[in-house]
Amino acid sequence: MARSLKPLVQRWSSRVFSVELDGAPLYFAVREKLRGGPASPAAFSKLQQEDRCYSLLVCSGDRIRGDRFHWELRDKLLRDLPPGSDVTSMSSFLPEEKGSLLKGYFFKSRAGDSPQVEELLGDLEQRDPVLVCSYSRSEDGQQWTQSLRSAEKNLLRFYVVPSEAPEHHPSVLNMINSDVFYSLDEASEVLRKCDDIIPETRSVLRMLPSRVDARSKPDFPVIVVEGLDATGKTTLTESLRDALGAALLRSPPQCLSTWRARFDREPPLIRRAFYAAGNYITAEQICQAATRSPVIVDRFWHSTAAYAIATAVTGPVGNLPHEGSEVYCWPSDLLQPSLVVLLTLDPEERKRRLRSRGLMKTDEEQELDHNKLFRLRVEEAYRRIIGPACITVDASPSADLVLQQALLLIRAKCHL
Numbered sequence: 001m002a003r004s005l006k007p008l009v010q011r012w013s014s015r016v017f018s019v020e021l022d023g024a025p026l027y028f029a030v031r032e033k034l035r036g037g038p039a040s041p042a043a044f045s046k047l048q049q050e051d052r053c054y055s056l057l058v059c060s061g062d063r064i065r066g067d068r069f070h071w072e073l074r075d076k077l078l079r080d081l082p083p084g085s086d087v088t089s090m091s092s093f094l095p096e097e098k099g100s101l102l103k104g105y106f107f108k109s110r111a112g113d114s115p116q117v118e119e120l121l122g123d124l125e126q127r128d129p130v131l132v133c134s135y136s137r138s139e140d141g142q143q144w145t146q147s148l149r150s151a152e153k154n155l156l157r158f159y160v161v162p163s164e165a166p167e168h169h170p171s172v173l174n175m176i177n178s179d180v181f182y183s184l185d186e187a188s189e190v191l192r193k194c195d196d197i198i199p200e201t202r203s204v205l206r207m208l209p210s211r212v213d214a215r216s217k218p219d220f221p222v223i224v225v226e227g228l229d230a231t232g233k234t235t236l237t238e239s240l241r242d243a244l245g246a247a248l249l250r251s252p253p254q255c256l257s258t259w260r261a262r263f264d265r266e267p268p269l270i271r272r273a274f275y276a277a278g279n280y281i282t283a284e285q286i287c288q289a290a291t292r293s294p295v296i297v298d299r300f301w302h303s304t305a306a307y308a309i310a311t312a313v314t315g316p317v318g319n320l321p322h323e324g325s326e327v328y329c330w331p332s333d334l335l336q337p338s339l340v341v342l343l344t345l346d347p348e349e350r351k352r353r354l355r356s357r358g359l360m361k362t363d364e365e366q367e368l369d370h371n372k373l374f375r376l377r378v379e380e381a382y383r384r385i386i387g388p389a390c391i392t393v394d395a396s397p398s399a400d401l402v403l404q405q406a407l408l409l410i411r412a413k414c415h416l
């Protein structure tokens, strides 16, 4: 373990640890001394007597390298650990301390597998920015301890104790400018830093506007249509274009389509920076088009932020950052549309439309289909975004009725 990790270790017992089980976080803490009787946190309750557990936390000073390493580490663990290790995501954080989140993985190993696991962890510790902990149970099976290798290679031992759930999901601590970007500068800084590992980034950077001016008010109304995949955005935006003689744009813009799949394979930090940058390119196109006619936009910042927030946070909708949180605030340097229409649809009808349309696209969209909680989080995050807020339109009636409904709204709000 590198010396630079010493400050981290010094505050180790102030940290809370979170393990993802069945799609939601379970929390525990560690203490140097045990007060009261032994206790087993929920994250450890389903383990067998002979099981040993491990955690790996990524702690790179370089967030791009760290995020990529974390992304690739899951595949490595799934490939190289013995079957049945049950690798799951975990994190560690200092309660209420922004930027304190460390991300990693938690897994178990049977007694007979220990040499293979120890060898893999030893290799990782030597080469990569990880903090490795092992967890074992006392002989009477009542108390778990955590062992952390210190800078001097000594083992630091802590008792594992239950911890209350924090007020916010831990991911919220690192969300700003990692999952959601609030300025072109922040997003393009991430892209600039990865242009050596992803050469395509240079082409994306060249397309970014050199100057952003969110204050200039477009001459014609700008109407954004948002919603989950297959809610009818394409159908509605094309009809609105025809009905209003409007220009139709999308985010990410057409000019980024060649690189989109490349960035969809990258870890969240880079992928989100790509989509954030796309919004600024679309904003520039909107400004030009809105001098001549109304503009309809298929997805914009609401999509970028809502999917990012709903992916970073796990578990029920209650785990999202609370309503009014700064994470839902529109970036101050991004053009604000005149109206944002959010299409909502009953999940069964959405599935029917997806099936009738053919294959699904991104991993996130596939996740939407089988993870009901994720879908609910995305929809709720859409609704919580402010400045501009979105107005919900029920997309279950016929395409023509949905169009009429949207036109009524546009006439009322945009004086068209």
Ligand SMILES: Nc1ncnc2c1ncn2[C@@H]1O[C@H](COP(=O)(O)OP(=O)(O)O)[C@@H](O)[C@H]1O
Pocket: 227, 228, 229, 230, 231, 232, 233, 234, 235, 236, 353, 354, 356, 357, 395, 396, 397, 398, 399, 400, 402
């Ligand atoms: N109001 C509607 N009623 C019934 N089917 C619809 C309606 N709007 C769209 N569809 C159909 O549902 C599918 C998904 O619509 P689409 O406009 O491509 O959604 P999105 O752009 O949001 O992914 C398409 O097959 C489309 O023809």
Ligand SMILES: Nc1ccn([C@@H]2O[C@H](COP(=O)(O)OP(=O)(O)O)[C@@H](O)[C@H]2O)c(=O)n1
Pocket: 229, 233, 251, 252, 275, 279, 299, 300, 301, 303, 304, 305, 307, 308, 361, 362, 364, 365
């Ligand atoms: N403005 C946007 C648009 C899409 N996205 C991302 O793109 C995915 C949705 O894209 P999609 O392929 O369903 O979009 P459509 O082209 O079908 O509208 C989501 O997973 C979002 O993470 C974004 O972040 N910002």
